[in-house]
Amino acid sequence: xxxxxxxxxxxxxxxxxxxxxxxxxxxxxxxxxxxxxxxxxxxxxxxxxxxxxxxxxxxxxxxxxxxxxxxxxxxxxxxxxxxxxxxxxxxxxxxxxxxxxxxxxxxxxxxxxxxxxxxxxxxxxxxxxxxxxxxxxxxxxxxxxxxxxxxxxxxxxxxxxxxxxxxxxxxxxxxxxxxxxxxxxxxxxxxxxxxxxxxxxxxxxxxxxxxxxxxxxxxxxxxxxxxxxxxxxxxxxxxxxxxxxxxxxxxxxxxxxxxxxxxxxxxxxxxxxxxxxxxxxxxxxxxxxxxxxxxxxxxxxxxxxxxxxxxxxxxxxxxxxxxxxxxxxxxxxxxxxxxxxxxxxxxxxxxxxxxxxxxxxxxxxxxxxxxxxxxxxxxxxxxxxxxxxxxxxxxxxxxxxx
Amino acid sequence: xxxxxxxxxxxxxxxxxxxxxxxxxxxxxxxxxxxxxxxxxxxxxxxxxxxxxxxxxxxxxxxxxxxxxxxxxxxxxxxxxxxxxxxxxxxxxxxxxxxxxxxxxxxxxxxxxxxxxxxxxxxxxxxxxxxxxxxxxxxxxxxxxxxxxxxxxxxxxxxxxxxxxxxxxxxxxxxxxxxxxxxxxxxxxxxxxxxxxxxxxxxxxxxxxxxxxxxxxxxxxxxxxxxxxxxxxxxxxxxxxxxxxxxxxxxxxxxxxxxxxxxxxxxxxxxxxxxxxxxxxxxxxxxxxxxxxxxxxxxxxxxxxxxxxxxxxxxxxxxxxxxxxxxxxxxxxxxxxxxxxxxxxxxxxxxxxxxxxxxxxxxxxxxxxxxxxxxxxxxxxxxxxxxxxxxxxxxxxxxxxx
Numbered sequence: 001x002x003x004x005x006x007x008x009x010x011x012x013x014x015x016x017x018x019x020x021x022x023x024x025x026x027x028x029x030x031x032x033x034x035x036x037x038x039x040x041x042x043x044x045x046x047x048x049x050x051x052x053x054x055x056x057x058x059x060x061x062x063x064x065x066x067x068x069x070x071x072x073x074x075x076x077x078x079x080x081x082x083x084x085x086x087x088x089x090x091x092x093x094x095x096x097x098x099x100x101x102x103x104x105x106x107x108x109x110x111x112x113x114x115x116x117x118x119x120x121x122x123x124x125x126x127x128x129x130x131x132x133x134x135x136x137x138x139x140x141x142x143x144x145x146x147x148x149x150x151x152x153x154x155x156x157x158x159x160x161x162x163x164x165x166x167x168x169x170x171x172x173x174x175x176x177x178x179x180x181x182x183x184x185x186x187x188x189x190x191x192x193x194x195x196x197x198x199x200x201x202x203x204x205x206x207x208x209x210x211x212x213x214x215x216x217x218x219x220x221x222x223x224x225x226x227x228x229x230x231x232x233x234x235x236x237x238x239x240x241x242x243x244x245x246x247x248x249x250x251x252x253x254x255x256x257x258x259x260x261x262x263x264x265x266x267x268x269x270x271x272x273x274x275x276x277x278x279x280x281x282x283x284x285x286x287x288x289x290x291x292x293x294x295x296x297x298x299x300x301x302x303x304x305x306x307x308x309x310x311x312x313x314x315x316x317x318x319x320x321x322x323x324x325x326x327x328x329x330x331x332x333x334x335x336x337x338x339x340x341x342x343x344x345x346x347x348x349x350x351x352x353x354x355x356x357x358x359x360x361x362x363x364x365x366x367x368x369x370x371x372x373x374x375x376x377x378x379x380x381x382x383x384x385x386x387x388x389x390x391x392x393x394x395x396x397x398x399x400x401x402x
Numbered sequence: 403x404x405x406x407x408x409x410x411x412x413x414x415x416x417x418x419x420x421x422x423x424x425x426x427x428x429x430x431x432x433x434x435x436x437x438x439x440x441x442x443x444x445x446x447x448x449x450x451x452x453x454x455x456x457x458x459x460x461x462x463x464x465x466x467x468x469x470x471x472x473x474x475x476x477x478x479x480x481x482x483x484x485x486x487x488x489x490x491x492x493x494x495x496x497x498x499x500x501x502x503x504x505x506x507x508x509x510x511x512x513x514x515x516x517x518x519x520x521x522x523x524x525x526x527x528x529x530x531x532x533x534x535x536x537x538x539x540x541x542x543x544x545x546x547x548x549x550x551x552x553x554x555x556x557x558x559x560x561x562x563x564x565x566x567x568x569x570x571x572x573x574x575x576x577x578x579x580x581x582x583x584x585x586x587x588x589x590x591x592x593x594x595x596x597x598x599x600x601x602x603x604x605x606x607x608x609x610x611x612x613x614x615x616x617x618x619x620x621x622x623x624x625x626x627x628x629x630x631x632x633x634x635x636x637x638x639x640x641x642x643x644x645x646x647x648x649x650x651x652x653x654x655x656x657x658x659x660x661x662x663x664x665x666x667x668x669x670x671x672x673x674x675x676x677x678x679x680x681x682x683x684x685x686x687x688x689x690x691x692x693x694x695x696x697x698x699x700x701x702x703x704x705x706x707x708x709x710x711x712x713x714x715x716x717x718x719x720x721x722x723x724x725x726x727x728x729x730x731x732x733x734x735x736x737x738x739x740x741x742x743x744x745x746x747x748x749x750x751x752x753x754x755x756x757x758x759x760x761x762x763x764x765x766x767x768x769x770x771x772x773x774x775x776x777x778x779x780x781x782x783x784x785x786x787x788x789x790x791x792x793x794x795x796x797x798x799x800x801x802x803x804x
Contacts, residue, residue, distance in 0.1 A: 183674055184674045184675060265667065265671065266671055266674065266675065269667065269668055269671040269672075270671075270675075272585055272586045272668065273586060273668065273672075273696065273699055273700065274699040274700070275677070275695070275696065275699055277699070281695070281698045281699060282698065283690045283694050283695050283698045284690075284694055284698075286688050286689075286690055287688075288685045288686075288688055288690050288695065290695055290699050292685050292686055293677075293683070293685050293690060293692055293695045294675065294677065296683045296684065296685045296686075297675055297676040297677055297679070297683055297692050298675065298676070
């Protein structure tokens with residue numbers, strides 16, 4: 001398989017490292033807006049023929065098409081912020097390549113009832129083109145990271161093997177990562193965290209469909225496994241709520257993010273002061289977007305791996321019935337930062353995200369996963385994915401709840 | 403008296419409005435870095451000969467001296483942010499003018515024990531030159547706003563008339579001002595509020611002298627008079643703690659600011675994220691100071707007067723003994739925003755601050771207050787000041803505590 005990887009940040013680098021010596025990979029083009037960064041990763045990998053570095057502007061559809069053709073790639077893997085999804089998605093269609101991403105096209109709130117009704121939902125712009133992709137026999141596999149991604153595979157696995165009927169699927173993402181030497185240092189892009197957490201959270205319920213609620217609503221203390229312990233989780237907009245109901249029969253889908261009290265307070269305060277805004281303001285004659293200033297004041301999570309301790313965890317919590325009796329199960333994957341750093345030189349969040357699209361590419365190349373249209377991870381048979389996890393050294397757990 | 407007013411912001415404008423028709427005022431030069439703003443106030447006052455507008459760079463000592471000489475002024479009144487104190491203070495000395503300000507030269511924290519020991523204190527840079535001013539027979543009256551200013555006059559009044567011995571003088575500043583139509587809108591310069599509140603608060607105790615403590619330490623709910631009610635107050639760095647012990651015998655001096663929970667949380671969060679910093683950061687190729695971005699995102703308090711409701715209050719709370727018995731008194735001044743807007747077209751905080759230097763200039767011009775050196779308001783006889791308050795329509799209260 002020949003792959004065009006767009007975006008060589010923390011996750012992009014991890015994808016290249018994990019895919020590096022897999023027999024199914026013929027070539028992976030490392031394309032980034034920051035060519036120096038692409039070259040740095042190229043050099044680390046030490047195989048410039050297999051991993052050539054290229055400059056790309058992810059906003060420029062025609063440039064992406066040209067680069068895909070230049071290297072005759074089979075698949076375009078989108079590893080940049082989701083604000084650039086559409087030009088990459090459209091370029092893949094143009095170039096006749098399989099498309100794969102880890103976050104979906106952005107939402108915009110309902111103009112008058114933002115915290116009750118959906119406006120444009122996550123992924124709407126991509127799903128609108130599903131028929132065209134189907135007609136062309138081309139596959140866009142969307143939301144194929146850790147969450148969304150593995151969380152959706154877990155949901156499908158639970159439906160297939162563990163339940164007769166499902167009342168609720170709740171995704172929970174949390175951990176106890178901390179960064180030594182910083183009073184406050186996000187372990188994931190603050191720009192994206194603000195985007196996710198301040199947009200109206202989305203819920204799905206059978207009969208009612210998709211609705212929205214207030215940011216940070218329905219706080220719940222969730223007890224994460226493997227020593228992480230209780231973390232305060234709140235409703236956050238996330239792809240699983242959009243994806244799961246399209247392929248899995250259930251009563252309700254929610255996503256809650258274990259931000260913890262400090263982070264929730266930071267986000268609320270940024271919003272109160274207007275510092276979350278992406279609209280430039282005039283600061284003594286200079287135009288800057290407040291959200292970019294917030295990001296500039298904080299350390300870059302891509303360079304914090306060796307100062308980080310703790311674990312991060314994705315949980316798919318399923319409630320329903322089996323053999324006429326109520327059942328609750330949670331399926332989870334935990335990544336320990338010190339273990340990831342020691343084994344792969346990769347930060348835990350980056351590794352945990354990156355390993356899933358790599359497994360998916362393996363299955364696509366082998367023809368085990370195949371399809372056409374715009375499909376989420378839960379559209380595919382979960383068993384071969386789960387089987388591959390051991391090969392890729394991804395531990396996971398399935399826990400029967402009381 | 404001929405006055406050079408440097409800084410025609412909210413307080414500067416209020417000074418001009420209050421002084422406008424007083425018989426002792428011959429001329430007041432309105433000098434600002436923003437000449438348009440100076441002209442706007444000049445036009446409002448409708449007497450361009452008496453209130454000429456001039457452009458000034460408050461960082462430029464020689465320009466200030468030249469402007470003082472051009473208009474042959476007797477007094478330079480500093481109404482800009484205290485970061486510009488020293489060039490204005492030095493220019494007044496150069497030009498042989500009386501100097502008056504409402505906030506003192508800035509502190510810098512102790513290099514190794516910032517929350518235990520003082521580094522450079524508020525006003526140190528000014529007091530260092532006290533002897534030179536004395537020798538020249540020239541007066542610098544420092545900290546002559548509402549607080550510091552009236553709060554210090556109250557302290558001296560209490561010592562003179564109400565107590566035989568004073569254990570503690572505690573200044574409390576709080577209110578219930580709110581701005582209609584904004585979730586969060588400071589009623590005072592956010593730049594200065596950050597400066598005051600995030601510096602190590604200073605305390606004074608007989609025997610120990612000046613020490614510092616943690617920002618926001620010793621929270622206390624203080625019940626403000628005239629319907630304002632209870633507000634959470636915390637230790638904040640303020641001039642009274644530096645000024646009062648120099649002239650008044652007492653056991654302890656503190657300053658607590660009634661920020662309220664929301665504001666305290668905002669300031670703590672800004673500090674946690676480094677958004678309080680005045681050191682420019684690189685934001686996508688542009689250099690900006692995060693604190694300036696915070697200010698740019700919030701509405702300008704100078705233009706919120708007509709949307710503001712509520713009151714602001716300065717309290718000097720004195721504990722001690724009189725005739726062998728314990729006594730507690732508090733002396734206070736309350737300004738109601740709607741009343742200030744209706745009567746003077748001035749925002750309450752601006753009016754409450756501005757009226758005090760105007761009364762002081764009146765007393766200086768009459769020769770009732772006189773002196774040489776660098777002196778605080780409590781260095782003077784409080785009685786004539788208190789007597790003038792009625793003439794200037796400044797209500798105040800003295801309340802015996804249980």
